[in-house]
Amino acid sequence: MTEFAESRGHVGTNDGAARRARRHAAERRFRLYGILAIVVAVSFLVLLLGSIAVQGYTAFTATQIRLDVTFEPEVIDPEGTGDPELWAGADYGALIRHSLGARFPGVREPEEVRALMALISSGARFDLRDMVLDDPGLIGTTRSVWLPAAADIDMLVKGITPRDVPEDARRVKDNQIAWLDALVAEGAVKRALHLRFFTAGDSRTPERAGIWGAIVGSFYTMMVTLALAFPIGVLTAVYLEEFAPKNRWTDLVEININNLAAVPSIVFGLLGLAVFLNVYHLPRSAPVVGGMTLALMTLPTIIIATRSALAAVPPSLREAALAIGASPLQVVMHHTLPAAMPGVLTGTIIGMARALGETAPLLMIGMVAFIADIPGGPSDPATVLPVQVFLWAGSPERAFAEKTAAATLVLLVFLIAMNGLAVYLRKKFEKRW
Amino acid sequence: MEAQTALIGHNRPADATPVKMATRDLDVSYGAIQALAGVELDIRENEVTALIGPSGCGKTTFLRCLNRMNDTIEGCVVSGLVTLDGHDIYDRSLDVVQLRARIGMVFQKPNPFPKSIYDNAAYGPRIHGLAANRDELDEIVVTSLEKAGLWKEVRDRMGEPGTSLSGGQQQRLCIARAIAVSPEVILMDEPCSALDPIATARIEELIDELRENYTIVIVTHNMQQAARVSQRTAFFHLGQVVEMGDTVELFTNPQDERTQGYITGRFG
Numbered sequence: 001m002t003e004f005a006e007s008r009g010h011v012g013t014n015d016g017a018a019r020r021a022r023r024h025a026a027e028r029r030f031r032l033y034g035i036l037a038i039v040v041a042v043s044f045l046v047l048l049l050g051s052i053a054v055q056g057y058t059a060f061t062a063t064q065i066r067l068d069v070t071f072e073p074e075v076i077d078p079e080g081t082g083d084p085e086l087w088a089g090a091d092y093g094a095l096i097r098h099s100l101g102a103r104f105p106g107v108r109e110p111e112e113v114r115a116l117m118a119l120i121s122s123g124a125r126f127d128l129r130d131m132v133l134d135d136p137g138l139i140g141t142t143r144s145v146w147l148p149a150a151a152d153i154d155m156l157v158k159g160i161t162p163r164d165v166p167e168d169a170r171r172v173k174d175n176q177i178a179w180l181d182a183l184v185a186e187g188a189v190k191r192a193l194h195l196r197f198f199t200a201g202d203s204r205t206p207e208r209a210g211i212w213g214a215i216v217g218s219f220y221t222m223m224v225t226l227a228l229a230f231p232i233g234v235l236t237a238v239y240l241e242e243f244a245p246k247n248r249w250t251d252l253v254e255i256n257i258n259n260l261a262a263v264p265s266i267v268f269g270l271l272g273l274a275v276f277l278n279v280y281h282l283p284r285s286a287p288v289v290g291g292m293t294l295a296l297m298t299l300p301t302i303i304i305a306t307r308s309a310l311a312a313v314p315p316s317l318r319e320a321a322l323a324i325g326a327s328p329l330q331v332v333m334h335h336t337l338p339a340a341m342p343g344v345l346t347g348t349i350i351g352m353a354r355a356l357g358e359t360a361p362l363l364m365i366g367m368v369a370f371i372a373d374i375p376g377g378p379s380d381p382a383t384v385l386p387v388q389v390f391l392w393a394g395s396p397e398r399a400f401a402e403k404t405a406a407a408t409l410v411l412l413v414f415l416i417a418m419n420g421l422a423v424y425l426r427k428k429f430e431k432r433w
Numbered sequence: 434m435e436a437q438t439a440l441i442g443h444n445r446p447a448d449a450t451p452v453k454m455a456t457r458d459l460d461v462s463y464g465a466i467q468a469l470a471g472v473e474l475d476i477r478e479n480e481v482t483a484l485i486g487p488s489g490c491g492k493t494t495f496l497r498c499l500n501r502m503n504d505t506i507e508g509c510v511v512s513g514l515v516t517l518d519g520h521d522i523y524d525r526s527l528d529v530v531q532l533r534a535r536i537g538m539v540f541q542k543p544n545p546f547p548k549s550i551y552d553n554a555a556y557g558p559r560i561h562g563l564a565a566n567r568d569e570l571d572e573i574v575v576t577s578l579e580k581a582g583l584w585k586e587v588r589d590r591m592g593e594p595g596t597s598l599s600g601g602q603q604q605r606l607c608i609a610r611a612i613a614v615s616p617e618v619i620l621m622d623e624p625c626s627a628l629d630p631i632a633t634a635r636i637e638e639l640i641d642e643l644r645e646n647y648t649i650v651i652v653t654h655n656m657q658q659a660a661r662v663s664q665r666t667a668f669f670h671l672g673q674v675v676e677m678g679d680t681v682e683l684f685t686n687p688q689d690e691r692t693q694g695y696i697t698g699r700f701g
Contacts, residue, residue: 321546322502323540330560
């Protein structure tokens with residue numbers, strides 16, 4: 001080292017050593033910048049995911065209140081007909097009212113009774129009805145039943161809405177808190193896994209709203225998108241890359257495809273509205289239209305990914321097959337396309353993941369409607385996960401905020417799963433050779 | 434003459450050997466660049482014809498005209514006559530897929546398919562429907578691998594990917610793949626340039642064995658190789674055939690001074 005510096009020394013100075021030091025310093029500085037950039041990126045990601053997770057995880061549990069409910073025959077079946085169809089129309093709210101009345105005998109004023117009833121979810125009577133319809137033997141008995149609490153109570157129990165503010169700034173009033181505390185004191189309040197969130201459709205009542213309708217809607221939409229975009233996209237890419245002559249027309253097509261990839265997604269929504277709904281009168285709010293619109297949006301992504309995957313296949317492979325007398329179609333089907341498959345699948349799944357997270361074009365074709373039923377097929381009205389997030393985010397009730405975050409978590413899980421699948425498929429197909 | 438033959442190490446067949454392929458007034462251009470001009474060459478049956486010359490002289494272009502691989506290159510224009518058994522191979526009615534089954538090709542870099550060794554050899558017979566059943570296909574595969582001198586080395590690993598073989602083995606696999614469709618002519622584009630001397634020697638031996646059944650055209654940069662394996666040699670320079678003749682003649686007594694300059698190492 002010193003010898004080398006000295007040998008350079010005869011030029012006049014120890015310039016060389018100084019320059020080397022500067023070069024090393026520049027290298028260290030550059031590495032530091034790189035590490036800083038990664039740290040900043042990762043911390044933002046952690047912050048984002050962390051805040052969603054912290055806000056959302058509470059939605060996976062729900063507060064329940066235990067009541068001793070007497071399934072009074074005079075309420076369920078006042079005329080004694082024994083006809084289950086009449087049972088279904090009975091006033092199960094009365095059962096809850098009687099049960100609460102028995103637990104808090106001092107509450108008489110209609111105003112107070114309403115406040116007391118507001119502890120329990122307004123949907124709890126449907127749960128009681130379902131219990132009776134499932135097991136008519138319950139009629140006439142008294143059972144201890146865990147009923148879902150109202151969303152406001154749920155928020156209070158979870159500590160999301162505060163107790164220590166003036167009464168008129170709270171949705172839950174002092175007398176309700178007193179009753180709730182009494183129930184807590186006797187162990188009649190618990191937090192349990194909120195399965196309903198994963199099995200129900202949307203609802204106006206936060207504690208009854210679930211994400212299953214949106215998941216099913218997303219599934220049908222993605223199936224339509226995949227069924228259209230994958231074959232059309234791959235065929236287009238194969239033709240352009242392997243068969244099309246290079247002339248002005250194919251250049252024009254290529255430029256337009258690249259431009260389409262950069263078109264804002266809402267424009268595709270407008271197109272869907274104008275063409276699929278207004279011209280062809282396809283059903284509004286339906287996954288089939290959403291899927292067609294998203295397929296248009298996903299096509300350029302798939303075409304570009306497939307083309308670059310095909311272009312990356314070494315020409316020697318094509319030549320080998322051609323030289324042995326394979327027809328151009330055989331070259332593509334037997335050699336080029338299989339070799340390009342990892343890239344094709346990765347591009348497709350990434351395009352699909354983008355489509356799964358897309359909201360704007362679906363707003364245009366009416367998938368933003370409030371739909372409480374689980375869609376039974378691609379032509380039933382439906383909504384999708386990101387639109388469900390959007391809808392809940394716009395709801396004023398505090399309880400929908402945690403639903404919003406929880407639905408975002410579910411969406412993220414699906415996206416991560418899809419990206420994981422892309423990585424897996426790429427590895428799997430690459431292993432073949 | 435006898436002494437020279439012994440020196441080169443090959444027996445020359447009689448001059449009466451029939452012509453397998455021939456070109457007349459062959460011009461090839463890539464866009465504005467003229468790659469070949471007026472090439473006239475005869476390739477004789479069951480002989481090895483070597484094409485030598487400096488880089489960029491058009492040897493490979495010429496070779497790729499013989500099985501119409503130049504068709505796949507954008508902007509490549511071929512004019513003139515190329516015949517196989519007296520028939521024009523650029524005739525419109527000719528099926529190029531069928532032609533390439535008759536004229537096989539081996540490339541500079543070994544390019545086995547990313548499939549098993551078996552599938553590499555079986556691919557050609559499969560797409561051309563040469564085997565009626567699995568047994569016939571097996572037989573074709575084994576015969577071609579035997580002819581390519583690879584069978585003993587791979588008989589226990591037919592399911593392994595062709596790309597797992599060594600460079601020389603891969604090149605012999607490519608030869609086996611080419612001969613599996615029973616071609617009449619085999620074109621070789623510098624088949625040994627990516628191989629070590631031992632693998633090269635193995636391929637050269639193989640070329641000599643294959644000559645019995647096939648007509649072989651080989652492009653090479655290595656003049657010793659041309660002298661060792663070929664019966665006839667063509668010297669290409671700047672897109673033209675400068676000299677064509679008996680290999681021994683050409684190397685010992687070149688007629689053109691450019692040929693002499695090239696083979697004695699003064700240029701190229």
